[in-house]
Amino acid sequence: MPWIIAGVLLFLLLGGGVLAGAFFFLIKPRLDEAAERRTEPVVQPTIEVAPSPSVEQPSPTPEDTFVPPPDTVQFQNSASNLDGKLAEHYFDFSFYYPKSWQRDPNAGVPGARNFVKVERRLSPDSPQEDFAVGWYTSTGTFAGDLSNFPQRVQEVSAALAKAYPEYRKVSEGPTRVNSMDAYEFRWEGLSQGDNGDIKLWGRVVFLPTGKEGDTAGATIVMLSTSLAPELASVEDIGQKGEATVILDSFRFGKK
Numbered sequence: 001m002p003w004i005i006a007g008v009l010l011f012l013l014l015g016g017g018v019l020a021g022a023f024f025f026l027i028k029p030r031l032d033e034a035a036e037r038r039t040e041p042v043v044q045p046t047i048e049v050a051p052s053p054s055v056e057q058p059s060p061t062p063e064d065t066f067v068p069p070p071d072t073v074q075f076q077n078s079a080s081n082l083d084g085k086l087a088e089h090y091f092d093f094s095f096y097y098p099k100s101w102q103r104d105p106n107a108g109v110p111g112a113r114n115f116v117k118v119e120r121r122l123s124p125d126s127p128q129e130d131f132a133v134g135w136y137t138s139t140g141t142f143a144g145d146l147s148n149f150p151q152r153v154q155e156v157s158a159a160l161a162k163a164y165p166e167y168r169k170v171s172e173g174p175t176r177v178n179s180m181d182a183y184e185f186r187w188e189g190l191s192q193g194d195n196g197d198i199k200l201w202g203r204v205v206f207l208p209t210g211k212e213g214d215t216a217g218a219t220i221v222m223l224s225t226s227l228a229p230e231l232a233s234v235e236d237i238g239q240k241g242e243a244t245v246i247l248d249s250f251r252f253g254k255k
Contacts, residue, residue: 072097075096075103082108085135093133096249101120127225128241129241129243135216137216140210144212145208165189172186177250182206182208204222220247220250224236224237
């Protein structure tokens with residue numbers, strides 16, 4: 001009987017060892033392999049971030065689809081009569097203006113401060129709208145000029161404050177002329193004359209040519225008064241009135 005019991009125990013021990021070995025060396029690897037096949041890999045979603053507008057991108061040139069309305073005259077800048085700073089910082093540009101407007105004979109000549117100035121007036125002492133083009137020192141691009149625009153605004157704004165009573169700068173920041181990037185500020189004030197006080201609304205735009213390396217950009221000065229019936233506030237400049245055709249037709253380069 002003791003030998004029988006010892007044989008049974010030995011059989012159980014050997015059988016358990018065989019089963020354990022079979023489990024670890026044969027069955028478990030197959031179970032692990034099957035588990036790996038059942039587990040699907042986790043796919044991380046791809047997030048696409050749309051590129052934000054950057055001032056490093058050059059301003060697009062406006063498409064030349066402008067059709068001048070009837071009774072308008074084209075102005076094309078010319079260097080033939082210029083001297084001093086205007087000759088040094090000359091650039092080509094053109095625009096159309098209403099035939100009823102007058103060109104200032106003191107602009108675009110030796111000693112002048114502006115390339116051109118056109119005016120809409122009821123009389124010599126009753127201005128309604130003015131549009132003038134000068135220059136400012138530029139890098140040729142909006143991105144290159146951006147850091148200097150606030151200083152230019154401060155300088156021109158200070159000069160206007162000395163010239164007009166109750167001067168007040170209303171707004172300042174980036175803008176566009178057609179599809180070209182620019183920087184502007186708007187202001188309001190009073191003009192005191194024999195006929196009483198006239199409300200003034202002004203808009204000054206610094207417009208680079210969009211060509212890197214150009215050393216001059218356009219300073220566009222727009223002025224309107226309460227004598228122009230279509231205009232009621234500084235926000236109307238370039239949106240209402242007869243000067244809109246000038247701004248819409250402004251182009252760099254030769255026509």
